[in-house]
Amino acid sequence: MKKLSSLPRLPVSAVALGAAAVFAWALPGAACAQAKETLSFAGATFAESGRGDKLKQWVDKFNKSQTAIEVQPLALPFSTLAKTVFTQMGGGAGPDLIRFDLIDYYAAAQAQRIVAIDGDIKPADYRLTDPNKYLVIGGKRYGVPFEISNYQLIYNPQLLKGGKPPATFDEFLSAAKAATGENVFGFAYRATMAESNGFWQDLCNFVYGFGGRWSDDKGNLTINSAKVVEGVVAYKKMYDLGATPKGADAATYRRMFWEKKLAMEIDNGGVAGIFNQQAPDLPLAAAPSPFPTRAQGLILAPLAINANTKHKAAAITFVKWMMQPDNQKELQAILGAAGVATVVERTPEELKAKPWLKVYDDQSPHSVPQLVRGFEARTPEIQQVILEQVLRVLQGGVDPQKAMDDAQRLVSARVLRK
DSSP states (O other), rough: OOOGGGSSSOOOOHHHHHHHHHHHHSSSSSSHHHEEEEEEEEEEEGGGTTHHHHHHHHHHHHHHHHHEEEEEEEEEEEEHHHHHHHHHOOOOOOOOEOOHHHHHHHHHHHTTTTTOOOTTGGGSSOOEEEEEEEEEEEEEEEEEEEEEEEEEEEGGGGGGGGGOOOOOOOHHHHHHHOOTTTEEEEOOOOOSSSGGHHHHHHHHHHHHTTOOOSSSSTSOOTSSHHHHHHHHHHHHHHHHHHHTTOOOOOOHHHHHHHHOOOOEEEHHHHHHHHHHHHTTTTTTEOOOSSSOOOEEEEEEEEEEBTTTTOOOOHHHHHHHHHSSSSHHHHHHHHHOOOOOOOOOOOHHHHHOOOOOHHHHTGGGEEEEEOOOOOOOHHHHHHHHHHHHOOOOOHHHHHOOOHHHHHHHHHHHITTTTT
């Protein structure tokens, strides 16, 4: 080993520069700014018109709140986000923070592409909303809700007899029929494979509302259970009523609602918010969906941390900042009729201006993801089989029980045995 005296000596100028660098590190200002840890945050919402810019400004508030971390939003298209991010993560890279759709969140957790955050985000520290429970997989939490959008009945009081929404399914059918005529339809939903994802969402609302689920707590498929069949029967009753614009896609019938040519639709809070923002004079009201139970579908977008990140501590810092009450309140205001990770009370002014917000907020304890429990990542394959059988009911007159028996058998044979 060399003696200290034999080691090469640095010039005085180099020593001075080194000391200056250490001193500068401890000072606020430009030197610290250069040392910021930079994180990327990918989300389709950053690409949205209106909300996207506001969300970027919200993230920038975090950046300005301290000098150690900078989060950079990445606006990726909804249609390609999951594929892009999964490809990057498979190669050991990808964004540090990702706003997933729920099905991609489950797939990422199963593939160990995102990290568990149980030790960092503790339920006792927050007043969490009910949908948080759906982000716990195998006893571990891998994310927190970034956006929660519930489904409820929205209606135009001017197009309904007496201006009141239906409270039961029989009233629902009667109201839809009575409102139909003279280029106006009583209700609209999807029933074509061209819009299979939307068809699935609408079907889930009927099935859940009648108490059905696609599987049970033990992981057994229940596609042909009595309650599921009740939901399918109800779907066909509305289809046969002559009160819906058959074949219309969501863009078309939402425009019809906007144009006062549609009395009712069951849709998520994001749609209600867009109606209100773009057409503030449109008569718009909301009520619980008129089914035997309060259960309805749920759009849940979690925020998760990439397992490849080299900045986990910084990412947790951002998540904790997001979970603070004032930041949650501002995030919820930006998202509109959506909920966030924690309970945020609306102000009296908000509820006076938009009374339908409370209807959506109150739905959270009753909302259920539009996934097959226990088979979340396989939902698209299962969904395809079920929808094919439901179409046989709607268009071919096949008995609903037989169709669901066939769906149960085909899913077991085609999907689960792969």
